[in-house]
Structure formats: C-alpha cells, structure tokens
Amino acid sequence: MTALGELALWIALPISVWGLTLAFIGGKTDRGDLVLSAERSVYVVFFLLILTSLGIINAFLTDSFQYWYVASYSSRELETYYKFSGLWAGQRGSLVFWALLLALFSSVAVFQNRRKNREFMPYVTGVLLTILAFFFVVLLFAEVNPFERLPFVPADGQGLNPQLQNYWMTMHPPTLYLGFTAFAIPFAFAMSALITGRLDTRWIVLTRRWILVSWFFLTNGIVFGMRWAYEELGWGGYWFWDPVENASLLPWLTATAFLHSIMIQENRGMLKVWNMSLVILTFLLTVFATFLTRSGLIESVHSFAENTTIAFIFLAFMGGVLGVGILLIVWRLPHLRSENHIQSFLSREASFLLNNLILLGAAFAVLWGTLFPLITEGFTGEQISVGPPFFNAVNLPIGLVLLALVGIGPVIAWRKASRRNLTRNFALPIALGLGVLVGFLIAGVREGMALVTFAVSAFVTTIIVVEFWKGTRARARIEGEGYLKAITHLVSRNRRRWGGYIVHVGVVVVFTAFAGAAFDVEVRQTMDPGESVSITSPYGHTYDLTYQGLSTSRSQHMWQWVALMTVQRNGESAGALTTEKRHYLVNQQQATEVGIRSTPLEDLYVILAGLEDMQGAADNDPDSQRATFRFLVNPLVGWIWYGGLIISIGTLIALWPGRPATRSVTRDAAVAAGSGSPAGGPTPRPTQAEVG
Amino acid sequence: MKKNSRFYIGLVGVALVVTYLIWTGVSDAMVYYLTPQELLARVSTDPSLHEVGLKVSGRVVPGSYQPAREDEPHRFVVSDLENSEVTFPVVYEDLLPDTFTDEVEVVLEGRYGPDGVFEAVTVLTKCGSRYEATPEELST
Amino acid sequence: MGVFIGGILVVVGVVAFVLHPIVAQRSAPLGRLEDEPTEAQARKRIALMALRDVEYEFATGKLDEADYGSLKSELAAEALEAIRVEESERREASTSAGAEDRHPGAVELLELEEEIEAYRAGLRQAIACERCGGLNEMGSRFCANCGTKLLAAAGQGSEGAGEQ
Numbered sequence: 001m002t003a004l005g006e007l008a009l010w011i012a013l014p015i016s017v018w019g020l021t022l023a024f025i026g027g028k029t030d031r032g033d034l035v036l037s038a039e040r041s042v043y044v045v046f047f048l049l050i051l052t053s054l055g056i057i058n059a060f061l062t063d064s065f066q067y068w069y070v071a072s073y074s075s076r077e078l079e080t081y082y083k084f085s086g087l088w089a090g091q092r093g094s095l096v097f098w099a100l101l102l103a104l105f106s107s108v109a110v111f112q113n114r115r116k117n118r119e120f121m122p123y124v125t126g127v128l129l130t131i132l133a134f135f136f137v138v139l140l141f142a143e144v145n146p147f148e149r150l151p152f153v154p155a156d157g158q159g160l161n162p163q164l165q166n167y168w169m170t171m172h173p174p175t176l177y178l179g180f181t182a183f184a185i186p187f188a189f190a191m192s193a194l195i196t197g198r199l200d201t202r203w204i205v206l207t208r209r210w211i212l213v214s215w216f217f218l219t220n221g222i223v224f225g226m227r228w229a230y231e232e233l234g235w236g237g238y239w240f241w242d243p244v245e246n247a248s249l250l251p252w253l254t255a256t257a258f259l260h261s262i263m264i265q266e267n268r269g270m271l272k273v274w275n276m277s278l279v280i281l282t283f284l285l286t287v288f289a290t291f292l293t294r295s296g297l298i299e300s301v302h303s304f305a306e307n308t309t310i311a312f313i314f315l316a317f318m319g320g321v322l323g324v325g326i327l328l329i330v331w332r333l334p335h336l337r338s339e340n341h342i343q344s345f346l347s348r349e350a351s352f353l354l355n356n357l358i359l360l361g362a363a364f365a366v367l368w369g370t371l372f373p374l375i376t377e378g379f380t381g382e383q384i385s386v387g388p389p390f391f392n393a394v395n396l397p398i399g400l401v402l403l404a405l406v407g408i409g410p411v412i413a414w415r416k417a418s419r420r421n422l423t424r425n426f427a428l429p430i431a432l433g434l435g436v437l438v439g440f441l442i443a444g445v446r447e448g449m450a451l452v453t454f455a456v457s458a459f460v461t462t463i464i465v466v467e468f469w470k471g472t473r474a475r476a477r478i479e480g481e482g483y484l485k486a487i488t489h490l491v492s493r494n495r496r497r498w499g500g501y502i503v504h505v506g507v508v509v510v511f512t513a514f515a516g517a518a519f520d521v522e523v524r525q526t527m528d529p530g531e532s533v534s535i536t537s538p539y540g541h542t543y544d545l546t547y548q549g550l551s552t553s554r555s556q557h558m559w560q561w562v563a564l565m566t567v568q569r570n571g572e573s574a575g576a577l578t579t580e581k582r583h584y585l586v587n588q589q590q591a592t593e594v595g596i597r598s599t600p601l602e603d604l605y606v607i608l609a610g611l612e613d614m615q616g617a618a619d620n621d622p623d624s625q626r627a628t629f630r631f632l633v634n635p636l637v638g639w640i641w642y643g644g645l646i647i648s649i650g651t652l653i654a655l656w657p658g659r660p661a662t663r664s665v666t667r668d669a670a671v672a673a674g675s676g677s678p679a680g681g682p683t684p685r686p687t688q689a690e691v692g
Numbered sequence: 693m694k695k696n697s698r699f700y701i702g703l704v705g706v707a708l709v710v711t712y713l714i715w716t717g718v719s720d721a722m723v724y725y726l727t728p729q730e731l732l733a734r735v736s737t738d739p740s741l742h743e744v745g746l747k748v749s750g751r752v753v754p755g756s757y758q759p760a761r762e763d764e765p766h767r768f769v770v771s772d773l774e775n776s777e778v779t780f781p782v783v784y785e786d787l788l789p790d791t792f793t794d795e796v797e798v799v800l801e802g803r804y805g806p807d808g809v810f811e812a813v814t815v816l817t818k819c820g821s822r823y824e825a826t827p828e829e830l831s832t
Numbered sequence: 833m834g835v836f837i838g839g840i841l842v843v844v845g846v847v848a849f850v851l852h853p854i855v856a857q858r859s860a861p862l863g864r865l866e867d868e869p870t871e872a873q874a875r876k877r878i879a880l881m882a883l884r885d886v887e888y889e890f891a892t893g894k895l896d897e898a899d900y901g902s903l904k905s906e907l908a909a910e911a912l913e914a915i916r917v918e919e920s921e922r923r924e925a926s927t928s929a930g931a932e933d934r935h936p937g938a939v940e941l942l943e944l945e946e947e948i949e950a951y952r953a954g955l956r957q958a959i960a961c962e963r964c965g966g967l968n969e970m971g972s973r974f975c976a977n978c979g980t981k982l983l984a985a986a987g988q989g990s991e992g993a994g995e996q
Contacts, residue, residue, distance in 0.1 A: 007843075018850065031859075033859050035862065044846050118863060118864070201874060266878060342699055354702070369718075384725060387801065390718060413903065415903060474888070589790070590790040590791065591790045
C-alpha cells in the first residue's frame with residue numbers, strides 16, 4: 001500500500017505536466033479532445049494523491065519506521081487518531097496534503113464546469129495543473145520526499161511533539177490549508193480571464209463562492225490556531241505575532257480586501273486592474289505562507305525545517321507567478337479600463353476603497369515586520385527583528401479605523417451620499433458610542449485603546465442592529481408580513497448583504513475580546529498544599545484558589561504530575577481546576593497542561609509553572625509537593641471563539657446556495673407565479689441564486 | 693482625471709500614515725539579532741548595546757541550569773553555537789518553556805546589562821530540534 | 833507481488849483514462865453555451881440590483897427624497913439602456929420566442945423587477961416625515977425614525993392602508 005503511494009506520487013508529476021501542456025495547447029487551438037484529456041488529468045492527479053495520502057497514513061498505522069517521516073512524527077504508543085493526523089504533522093506530509101486538497105478543489109471546479117463556462121476551462125485546468133506540478137517537483141526533488149527511507153529500521157519512532165497532540169492542533173493546519181488551496185480556484189479563473197480576454201465580471205461571479213469558501217476556512221484556521229495557542233502553549237495568550245501566524249494572517253487580510261473590492265467592480269465596473277492584482281497577490285501570499293512555514297527562512301516558534309533547495313524552488317515559483325501575472329495584466333490593460341469613476345468621497349465605493357487601502361496597509365506592515373530581519377540583513381549585514389510591540393503599535397490604530405469602517409460602509413449609499421443623510425444615519429450610533437465611552441470612563445476604566453474599541457464597537461453594533469430593524473420593518477410593511485417572517489425573508493433574499501452584516505457583528509465581538517486583553521490580571525505564587533491565593537478580577541469579584549495537592553502517576557506513555565486547585569468565587573465554591581506537568585517517555589519531552597475555567601465574561605487560567613522537586617513528587621514524597629503557579633484572569637477571551645462562530649455563520653449564510661441556478665421557466669409562468677404574491681407574499685422565494 | 697486625483701491624494705495619505713506607523717513602530721521595537729560571539733565582541737567597543745533590545749541564540753551549557761527559587765530567578769549559562777568557549781550568564785524571571793533542558797538550543801530576548809549578565813525577557817527553545825529530529829539523532 | 837500488479841494496474845488504468853479522449857476523438861465542449869448569461873444580461877442584472885438597493889434604502893429611510901430622486905433617474909437610465917441592449921442582442925440571437933428566457937438568470941431578473949415594484953408599491957402607501965424624511969406606515973401618528981408628530985396622518989384614514 002505504501003509502495004503504491006510512492007509510485008502514485010511519481011506518476012502524478014508526468015501526468016500533471018502532460019495535462020497542463022494539453023490544456024494550454026487545446027485552449028489555443030480549440031481542440032476539444034486535448035482539453036478533455038487535460039481535464040481527466042486533473043481527476044487522475046486527485047486519484048493519485050489519494051493513493052499517496054493513503055500510503056502515508058498506512059505507513060503511520062503500520063509503524064513503518066523505515067520511513068524517515070514516520071520515524072520522526074510517530075511512535076508505537078501514539079494514539080491512532082494522531083497517527084491519522086501524521087499526514088499533516090510535518091513538512092513532508094503537509095506538502096502532500098496541500099496538493100491533495102488542491103487536487104480535490106480542482107476536480108470539483110472542473111466537474112462543476114464540465115458543461116458550462118467552457119471558454120474559461122482550458123486555461124483554468126492548465127493553471128491548476130501547473131500549481132500541482134510545482135508541488136510534485138518540490139516533493140520529489142527538494143529533499144522532502146515523504147517516502148524517503150532510512151538506512152536502518154529504528155525500533156521506535158520519535159513520537160509526535162506533545163504540544164501538537166491537541167484537538168485544535170489537528171484541526172488547525174488542515175483548515176488553514178483548505179483556505180489556502182481554495183483560493184487557487186479564483187486565481188485560476190482570473191488568469192483564464194486574462195488569457196481569454198473575457199474581462200467582464202463573469203470570472204468574479206463564477207468564483208465568488210470559492211472566494212467565500214476560502215475566506216471561511218482561512219478565518220476558521222486562524223481562530224483554531226489561536227485556540228490551540230491559548231490552550232496548549234500555556235502562556236495565557238493567543239497571538240504572538242510569530243512569523244508563521246503572520247503568514248496565515250497575510251492572505252486573510254488581502255482576501256478580505258478582495259471580497260470587498262469585487263463588489264465595487266460588480267456594481268460600478270471599476271477597479272478591474274486592482275482586483276486582478278489582489279487575486280494574484282492573495283494567491284502568492286497563500287503560497288508564501290506555505291513556504292514560510294515549511295522552509296525555516298525566518299526564526300519562528302514553529303517553522304520547522306531548514307532546507308535551501310526548497311527555498312529556491314518556492315522563490316522561483318513565486319517569482320514566476322508574479323512575473324506572468326504582471327505581464328498578463330499589462331498585456332490586457334486596454335481591456336481593464338474603468339467604466340466609471342468615483343463620484344464622491346461620501347459613497348460606498350470610496351469607503352470600500354479606503355477599507356482596501358487600509359487592509360493592504362496592514363498586510364504590508366505585517367509583511368514588513370515579518371521580513372524585517374531579512375531586509376536588515378540584506379542592507380546592513382546584521383539581523384534586526386521587531387517583536388510584538390511593533391505589530392501591536394502598527395495594527396491597533398489600523399484595526400480601529402477598519403472597525404469604524406465596518407460600521408460606516410454599509411450605511412453610505414453607492415455613488416454619492418449627501419451630508420444630510422449621514423447625520424441622519426449616524427446620529428444615533430455616534431450617540432450610543434459616546435455613551436458607552438462616557439459610561440466606561442465614569443466606571444473608572446482608563447485604558448485608552450480599550451475604551452476607544454468599546455466605543456467604536458457600540459457604534460458599529462448600533463448601525464448593524466438599526467439596519468436589521470429598518471430592513472425588517474420595511475419588509476413587514478411592504479409585504480405585510482410578521483416581523484419574524486420578514487427578517488427571515490429579508491436575509492434569504494439578499495444573503496450576501498445580510499450574511500455580510502452578520503460577519504461584521506462577529507468581527508465586532510472579536511475586536512471587543514481583543515480589547516479585553518488590556519484588563520488581564522496576573523498573579524504568580526509558589527505554594528505548599530493547603531495554601532491559598534486570592535485574585536481580584538477586573539469585574540470586581542474575587543477568586544480564592546486553594547492548592548489541594550499533587551497527584552503523580554505513571555502511565556504507559558508518560559509521567560503526570562496533576563495539581564488540584566479548588567476555586568471559590570466571592571467566598572462561594574465554584575468547582576475545581578487541575579493543571580499538570582507531563583513527561584513523555586518516548587521523546588523525553590515535557591509539557592504543561594493548563595486549567596481553564598471559562599465563563600462568558602472571563603477565563604480563569606491556571607498554569608503549573610514549576611515543581612520544586614519533580615523526582616520527589618514522583619516518589620510520592622509528601623514534602624515535595626511545593627509548586628509555583630501562575631494565575632491569570634483573562635476578561636472576554638471567550639468572545640474570540642463566539643465571534644469566530646458568528647463570523648462562520650454569517651459566511652455560511654452568504655455562500656449558501658439558493659435554488660438550483662439552472663431552473664428555467666418561461667416568462668409567462670414566472671410572472672403568473674409572481675403576480676399572485678406582491679401583497680400577501682407568502683411564498684418564500686430566495687433570489688440571489690448566485691451562479692457559482 | 694481631475695476627479696480621480698482626489699483619490700490619489702487619499703491613497704498617498706493612507707500610505708503616509710501606514711509608513712509613519714511602521715517607522716515609529718520599528719524604531720521602538722527593534723531587536724538586534726546577534727550570536728553570543730558577536731555580542732561579546734561588539735559590546736566591548738560599543739556600550740550602547742547595553743541599551744537596546746537583543747535577540748541572541750545559543751546553547752545552554754550543560755549543568756549550568758539552576759531552577760528558580762523563592763524570589764530568585766532562573767539562572768543558566770549560554771554558549772555560542774560554534775565556539776563553546778564564548779559564554780555569558782543569563783537570568784530569567786518567568787516560566788521556562790517545557791522543552792527547556794540543560795543542553796537545548798535557545799533564543800533569548802532581553803538586554804545585556806553592564807554587569808555582564810543577560811536579563812532575558814523571553815526564552816524560546818529552538819524549534820528545529822523540537823519538531824523534527826535528524827536521522828542521526830534517531831539512530832542513537 | 834501484489835503491490836507490483838497493483839502498480840501496473842494503476843499506471844495502465846490512469847494512462848488509458850487520460851489518453852482515451854484523444855484516441856477515441858471525444859471532445860469537451862469549448863465555446864460559450866447558449867443558456868449562459870451574456871455580458872448584457874449580466875449588466876441588466878446589476879442595474880436592476882442597484883435599483884432595488886436604492887428603493888430599499890429609500891424605503892428604510894437611509895436616503896432622503898432628493899438623493900433618491902437623482903439616484904433613481906440615473907440608475908433607471910442605466911437599467912433601461914442595459915435592457916435595450918440585451919433585448920436587441922436576444923432578437924438577433926434567436927427567432928424562437930419560447931426559448932428566449934431559458935437562461936439561468938431569467939427567474940432572478942424577474943424577481944428583482946417584482947421586488948422593485950413591491951418597494952415602490954410600498955412607498956406609495958407610506959407617509960414621509962417632514963422633519964427627517966423617514967417613511968412611515970399609513971396611519972402612523974409619529975415618525976418611527978425621529979419621533980416627530982406626523983401632520984399628514986391626521987387627515988387620512990387611520991386604518992386599511994397600514995394592513996394592506
């Protein structure tokens with residue numbers, strides 16, 4: 001099985017090269033048979049990658065330690081569940097996994113369009129197979145072949161790093177990779193639009209849903225990563241501005257910009273060059289993110305390997321994509337002219353454009369900070385890096401302006417809005433925002449950035465709530481529906497708009513959670529069993545934690561030292577927490593498991609920082625239970641996960657398919673069906689069947 | 693064209709603000725990345741290095757680690773990766789990562805005091821060794 | 833041995849599947865198919881959507897009378913132009929009347945037109961507030977937007993229209 005997987009990887013390269021060659025030739029010469037053969041190559045490559053992946057998983061399940069990759073990431077004792085995730089645990093497997101997901105999405109795109117949008121498909125197929133071929137070259141020739149054999153067969157593997165043995169960590173990379181690879185489809189369609197010269201909004205309409213799918217997974221991938229860092233890394237934080245984290249944030253920022261700017265092109269026929277550039281840039285950044293995590297180019301908490309061959313291949317590929325992209329845009333420049341221009345600063349176009357510029361500014365700042373060591377090394381010969389203070393200083397103001405725009409954008413009309421209108425629409429939200437600001441000031445809060453964030457959040461939330469209210473009321477009045485029915489129909493008839501607003505609510509919730517970090521409380525205490533510590537939460541109540549003692553155990557896989565804490569909130573019992581140190585036998589590594597007590601408003605977070613005498617504790621010596629703990633009260637942390645969930649729901653609403661797009665009716669029938677309803681209107685007829 | 697010129701002004705405005713933020717942010721948060729050897733060689737001629745943030749990677753000298761006690765920080769000695777003769781002592785208040793051992797490769801961030809002791813603010817263990825082992829390591 | 837045979841089977845199967853279209857002269861379609869929306873149809877759709885949004889924004893009180901008027905005439909002109917182009921294109925393309933609306937977007941376009949109609953019908957039933965321009969149900973006494981007393985409401989029938 002494993003050998004078959006290896007063989008599949010070797011034949012996937014020639015097949016993809018064959019397919020991409022035929023796709024381009026077939027497209028150029030209008031040879032339908034060549035194009036069909038190329039499209040079949042996509043399916044075949046997907047099939048081969050399934051075999052390859054099964055081969056790797058099989059090697060993990062059968063403990064085939066003669067393979068370097070298996071020996072490095074698995075061990076006999078590893079739970080089966082984590083053996084499956086071995087496919088993406090390390091660099092080599094995750095490159096296969098990346099290609100597998102890309103091949104999956106490519107096959108779906110080719111299959112969906114097997115009888116429609118045919119003018120795009122030869123080049124879409126060609127571009128996708130080119131990307132796949134690139135990954136096969138990397139896998140086979142950049143010293144990262146997952147099937148590389150060791151000269152001997154080790155008795156056991158190294159085991160998976162304990163910090164990677166976490167539910168969120170098994171979810172995080174695949175989700176992120178789904179986001180990265182899904183974006184290749186819009187990129188391929190954009191390239192195809194440039195090559196064929198069909199440069200109206202068609203390619204956008206066709207890929208809009210793919211863009212949302214990609215954005216959905218990117219967002220979730222980032223949130224899962226934060227969750228993992230929060231639960232597993234044990235420093236109490238969720239974002240470290242680590243190069244690898246930044247790498248996943250970059251395509252998210254540009255994809256978000258792209259999601260908004262395509263709306264300007266659809267509505268106003270503007271920004272065509274801009275959108276083409278953004279789609280290329282975002283695709284490049286997804287490749288860059290993969291490259292950064294997988295090359296060790298920059299010092300990072302989790303960039304694993306250092307390998308210069310792979311760096312050169314990646315850089316060459318990215319340079320090639322960039323060069324070809326720019327050439328194509330320049331070549332098609334005469335067809336990419338704007339049909340309109342912006343009429344006023346006070347228009348939705350202008351606010352979207354500003355949002356784009358700021359998102360790109362943020363992306364540039366993050367990229368700059370991430371690459372700063374390389375830049376300074378190039379110019380001055382010494383590496384100078386910038387840490388979290390830099391990223392916070394730059395991104396906080398940028399984030400706040402963006403947050404305000406989230407509220408402003410949707411209320412301003414397309415084309416031009418008059419000042420009268422603005423005062424009318426903004427009076428209440430601004431008043432409420434200021435009210436929140438004053439309220440917190442009176443309550444004694446003096447954290448400037450947090451205050452501003454809360455005020456802006458209130459402003460945005462008011463705007464969105466008023467939007468929903470007005471829309472529902474108008475619909476209830478016009479269609480004569482009850483409010484519940486009206487709001488359902490309102491959302492279902494324009495999913496993109498209302499789904500987007502729900503996403504915005506989620507964004508506000510997440511930003512509020514970020515601001516909550518300004519009020520974190522931390523206490524460090526060395527304690528003997530029976531001793532207590534008291535912590536005052538920023539909300540005013542007090543936690544008393546009593547260290548009950550340590551229990552030590554040895555299982556097949558590890559030693560565990562589990563400290564038990566009982567919690568009292570304002571003197572009343574509020575359960576218990578455990579936090580533990582582990583020592584994994586297979587790789588002699590230590591790990592800390594934190595104890596978290598989550599409530600909607602705050603988390604109590606306890607870390608077993610250190611044991612005075614681990615050996616003594618292991619021998620169950622009652623006098624060696626002295627331990628150092630770190631206690632954190634993190635207000636509003638949970639709102640990140642809730643906000644993430646709201647964002648996901650909003651995105652799903654926006655991309656949920658309407659009724660089948662191919663249903664065709666004659667005009668008479670449709671009018672007859674429709675004319676019965678304007679007044680009573682009980683038939684739910686979702687429009688917005690976005691062809692996709 | 694005239695109408696669009698206002699938007700180019702807006703564009704330039706946003707670009708300027710972002711540049712300003714980056715500029716001030718960088719100058720506040722710059723951290724020099726040095727090897728222990730470079731650090732010790734340069735600090736003797738350039739005392740201003742005591743003032744700036746530093747990021748130094750090296751290896752913990754086996755046997756030098758003294759865990760933190762009551763009100764006492766962690767103490768250990770770090771040597772240059774290539775020249776193990778070059779060493780300096782490190783103090784660190786906070787929690788050490790779980791992967792910290794007595795011989796691990798570390799990346800320290802902090803300041804190098806005039807007294808010749810490195811006050812670390814963060815200690816990271818280097819991940820090349822943390823996530824992936826070389827076949828040579830496996831064979832042992 | 834099993835792996836060896838499996839490998840050969842995979843290679844042969846895969847190559848046969850990929851080469852089959854060329855050997856057997858099977859073609860994938862390449863041109864634009866008839867039932868895909870044309871550029872003109874896409875334009876018409878966008879113009880109608882914009883018009884619907886303007887109606888919606890006026891109905892919800894986000895646009896005042898003056899802005900609504902100017903935007904509406906601007907958009908309506910664009911929509912008419914798009915519709916004209918689209919219809920002339922369609923006349924050239926086909927002579928059979930039955931097939932004319934068989935493209936996937938047709939239903940959506942009709943629904944958009946209906947929606948616009950519904951908003952306009954709703955507007956005719958509403959009273960504009962003199963102070964803020966917000967629209968209110970027939971029979972309302974106070975503006976739901978700003979709270980001003982609605983003078984027009986006094987004279988008109990206070991039931992019926994509100995229920996429609």
